[in-house]
Amino acid sequence: xxxxxxxxxxxxxxxxxxxxxxxxxxxxxxxxxxxxxxxxxxxxxxxxxxxxxxxxxxxxxxxxxxxxxxxxxxxxxxxxxxxxxxxxxxxxxxxxxxxxxxxxxxxxxxxxxxxxxxxxxxxxxxxxxxxxxxxxxxxxxxxxxxxxxxxxxxxxxxxxxxxxxxxxxxxxxxxxxxxxxxxxxxxxxxxxxxxxxxxxxxxxxxxxxxxxxxxxxxxxxxxxxxxxxxxxxxxxxxxxxxxxxxxxxxxxxxxxxxxxxxxxxxxxxxxxxxxxxxxxxxxxxxxxxxxxxxxxxxxxxxxxxxxxxxxxxxxxxxxxxxxxxxxxxxxxxxxxxxxxxxxxxxxxxxxxxxxxxxxxxxxxxxxxxxxxxxxxxxxxxxxxxxxxxxxxxxxxxxxxxxxxxxxxxxxxxxxxxxxxxxxxxxxxx
Numbered sequence: 001x002x003x004x005x006x007x008x009x010x011x012x013x014x015x016x017x018x019x020x021x022x023x024x025x026x027x028x029x030x031x032x033x034x035x036x037x038x039x040x041x042x043x044x045x046x047x048x049x050x051x052x053x054x055x056x057x058x059x060x061x062x063x064x065x066x067x068x069x070x071x072x073x074x075x076x077x078x079x080x081x082x083x084x085x086x087x088x089x090x091x092x093x094x095x096x097x098x099x100x101x102x103x104x105x106x107x108x109x110x111x112x113x114x115x116x117x118x119x120x121x122x123x124x125x126x127x128x129x130x131x132x133x134x135x136x137x138x139x140x141x142x143x144x145x146x147x148x149x150x151x152x153x154x155x156x157x158x159x160x161x162x163x164x165x166x167x168x169x170x171x172x173x174x175x176x177x178x179x180x181x182x183x184x185x186x187x188x189x190x191x192x193x194x195x196x197x198x199x200x201x202x203x204x205x206x207x208x209x210x211x212x213x214x215x216x217x218x219x220x221x222x223x224x225x226x227x228x229x230x231x232x233x234x235x236x237x238x239x240x241x242x243x244x245x246x247x248x249x250x251x252x253x254x255x256x257x258x259x260x261x262x263x264x265x266x267x268x269x270x271x272x273x274x275x276x277x278x279x280x281x282x283x284x285x286x287x288x289x290x291x292x293x294x295x296x297x298x299x300x301x302x303x304x305x306x307x308x309x310x311x312x313x314x315x316x317x318x319x320x321x322x323x324x325x326x327x328x329x330x331x332x333x334x335x336x337x338x339x340x341x342x343x344x345x346x347x348x349x350x351x352x353x354x355x356x357x358x359x360x361x362x363x364x365x366x367x368x369x370x371x372x373x374x375x376x377x378x379x380x381x382x383x384x385x386x387x388x389x390x391x392x393x394x395x396x397x398x399x400x401x402x403x404x405x406x407x408x409x410x411x412x413x414x415x416x417x418x419x420x421x422x423x424x425x426x427x428x429x
Contacts, residue, residue: 026043026067027044028044030042030044034105034108034112038105040083041087042083043067043070043081043082044079045071045079046071046073046074047079048079049120051113051122051123052078052079052081052125052245053081053125054082054126055085055124055130055134056083056084056085056127057127057128057131057223058095059128060084060086060087062228064228065226065227066225066226069225070082073245076242076243076246081113085101098129101133103140105137106137106138107137110138122151123153123154123249124138124152124154124182125245127156127223127225128222131159132158132160132176132177135176135177138153138180138182139176139179142181152182152255153184153185155184156186156189157187157223158186158194158201159194160173160176171197171200171384171386177201177205177208178208180205181208181257182210183211183257184211184213185212185213185214185249185251186201186212186213186214187217188214189221189222189224190219191220191322193387194386196377202214209260213252213255215248218237219236220233224238225238231321280418281403281415281419283402284400284401284402284403288400289397289399289400290305290315290400291383292305293305293315293349293382293383295372296373297370298358298359303372306398308347309398311344311345312339312394312419312423312425313393314335314345315347315393315394316328316332316346316391318349318351318388318389319350319351319353319388320357321353322388325388328409329365331408331412332348332368332410335410335415336369338427338428339419339427339428344425349373350371350373351374351385352374352375353375355373355375389406390404391404393419401423402422
């Protein structure tokens with residue numbers, strides 16, 4: 001079938017990429033027969049009785065980063081199997097890409113791999129949305145074969161949310177979250193909106209009987225293991241990761257799972273589970289007065305939302321490590337210039353960063369509006385923030401009327417039209 005043909009093309013394409021990079025090659029590239037006339041590509045690094053099955057996140061594998069990491073993991077005494085699902089299934093990387101990979105195929109990959117070495121420990125490793133897909137495949141396999149044992153799940157900034165969280169909505173998790181039954185180790189980069197919800201994710205995973213360990217990765221953002229260009233200290237953190245993974249495996253080996261608890265039905269991912277981003281400002285549901293917010297800006301002046309009653313307020317939550325947050329800063333300044341400050345105000349809140357850190361960043365990328373500091377993340381729960389940037393627009397009485405999750409070009413005509421129509425504003429020419 002086409003998975004077999006794609007594997008032949010992949011070997012040629014992959015060889016060209018790796019020669020251009022560090023020329024780090026797998027010890028073996030082959031095909032794994034998972035039944036039903038299906039074969040998937042597998043890159044193997046190392047030989048060991050301790051095996052790690054590495055599945056991609058929704059962004060796929062960047063072989064220039066991933067292959068050297070896999071080689072270093074092999075050097076730490078692991079046998080690593082990489083499954084390039086995007087190439088095998090002819091899908092482009094993207095936030096919805098893994099919806100096209102049946103979770104039953106993941107179950108088959110795990111089953112086949114384990115059956116070849118039934119006495120050896122196997123660990124499943126993935127990141128982002130791949131974590132939910134792998135957990136779903138494992139749940140399917142465990143329902144079919146309850147005695148199937150996996151030594152542990154190794155998850156990097158896992159995304160188990162049931163859908164794209166709209167601004168102001170509470171986070172909900174996929175049913176498989178409470179169905180997962182395995183020792184779990186979560187690596188959570190600190191420069192990520194998900195760090196604020198790590199505790200609730202752990203609680204959800206533990207409902208199914210999983211034992212969960214966590215580690216915060218300092219000075220790193222989501223995707224730091226595979227991004228083309230490292231940010232700040234990410235290269236140093238990525239170099240440490242193979243040793244951190246081995247340490248995580250050693251810690252998981254000490255865990256004993258309690259009895260499995262059946263609390264929800266598992267299911268595969270669907271297109272509805274990961275909704276696409278909206279392309280412009282959206283009406284905010286309900287009729288909700290904005291939560292209390294009172295924070296100091298970079299000069300120490302306090303800003304309280306109540307003091308802005310009578311003006312339309314655009315409130316932007318962001319962080320300097322978030323690329324889309326940084327990208328929209330100039331357009332937010334341009335937006336403020338479009339409207340009279342007597343009637344419209346842009347305010348922003350930097351989350352989780354020290355004042356010195358933010359000040360150094362603003363020297364490079366100035367913001368033409370007040371930047372408030374929430375170093376401890378006190379606003380996250382009240383405003384139900386799940387990722388950055390997230391923006392709310394409040395009316396003159398302090399009610400949330402519009403919101404947006406993600407980065408926008410705020411000075412574009414479509415945004416101006418929405419603001420003018422909603423609040424009766426008049427852009428200056």
